[in-house]
Amino acid sequence: MRVEALTFLRFIAAFVVVTGHYGSKTSFAELVGPFAVAGPPMVTFFFVLSGFVLMMSQWAKPGASAKSFYLARFARIAPIYWVALLATCWFGSVRGPYPTTGIVLNAAFLQAWFPPWPLSVNGPAWSVSVEAFFYLLFPFIVSASRRAVWTPRRLIVAALAFWAGTQVVLTTWLNSGSYGFPSAVHDAIFYMPTSHLCSFVLGVAGGHWVLERVGERRDAGRAGLALVVALFIVVFVVVQHRAGFGHWAGVRLPVGSSLLAPLFLALILGVARADNWVTRLLSTKPLRTLGDISYAVYILQRPIGKLYEAQLLDGHRVTTDGEFWGFVALLVAVAYLSGRLIENPARRLILGTRSKPPG
Secondary structure, three states, X not given: OOOHHHHHHHHHHHHHHHHHHHOOOOXXXXXXXXXXXXXXXXXXXXXXXXXXXXXXXXXXXXXXXXXXXXXXXXXXXXXHHHHHXXXXXXXXXXXXXXXXXXXXXXXXXXHHHOOOOOOOOOHHHHHHHHHHHHHHHHHHHHHHHHHXXXXXXXXXHHHHHHHHHHHXXXXXXXXXXXXXXXXXXXXXXXXXXXXXXXHHHHXXXXXXXXXXXXXXXXXXXXXXXXXXXXXXXXXXXXXXXXXXXXXXXXXXXXXXXXXXXXHHHHHHHHHHHEOOHHHHHHOOHHHHHHHHOHHHHHXXXXXXXXXXXXXXXXXXXXXXXXXXXXXXXXXXXXXXXXXXXXXXXXXXXXHOOOOOOOO
């Protein structure tokens, strides 16, 4: 079961990450405010959505093997990931060649595990390293859910308890004397896969709830529309004012590391359950196409950014609105072409199919 309205939200999240890296000095970012550069919270959204989507697509396949699942996920993420890594190495660093350790860890999807390497070489790829860990665990999570025969409510409660426990640990570390930036503790809080696992598990629990309690039923009433609109507004306001959370709480909070996962799950569930003009708009083909290329947009931003700045900006960073939107247009075009010329052909080759592989 695929919820088409969620696909475009992946592009929005990827675009916010790109804006945080390349458009923070533009009038667009100034107009929108802190939400426009909320890269870390958007990565949390990715993790929750990943768990939700995988559960929705795999729960109805009890006979599917872990091997086939791993092969399908490898075919989905690896080809363009390695192309982006090679391109980043090719364009090089202004500080000299990238360290061999960083290249090897990136190539093996392991950089997020080893401080100080999470952001080495192709920085945004750290989250793919985290996702690879989630993919490794997913068949076991689904198998355990089937054996436990948990009700959707109990699974949601257990996932929320896991999330709460994770936040207590991360908040304690963040406010301890051992925390600093940069430091191994910082990397463990914000990049280590175990720090984000609770977000993925929440998404899995949410997918299970939709499948078992909602099924194919969609809320087409005004209440569903009001809920979706309200959730979008709440998410925007909360992310917009995230910098003040620590001040209100009196302690530093891991806002960029899973803290907002329950809020994102609520939005995902609201959109998944609804059938109204908002969700139908989100499901239109142009927006779904942008959503389908969001992974390429995300993983290619570093090498394309290097090329763009070196060749078109004489080595200067993106600063003006025109430079930023020109970069976005180039990035989207390259991401779209990479799907046609690299990702889909590679997936067909790996999976041994002639038809276009599913997303």
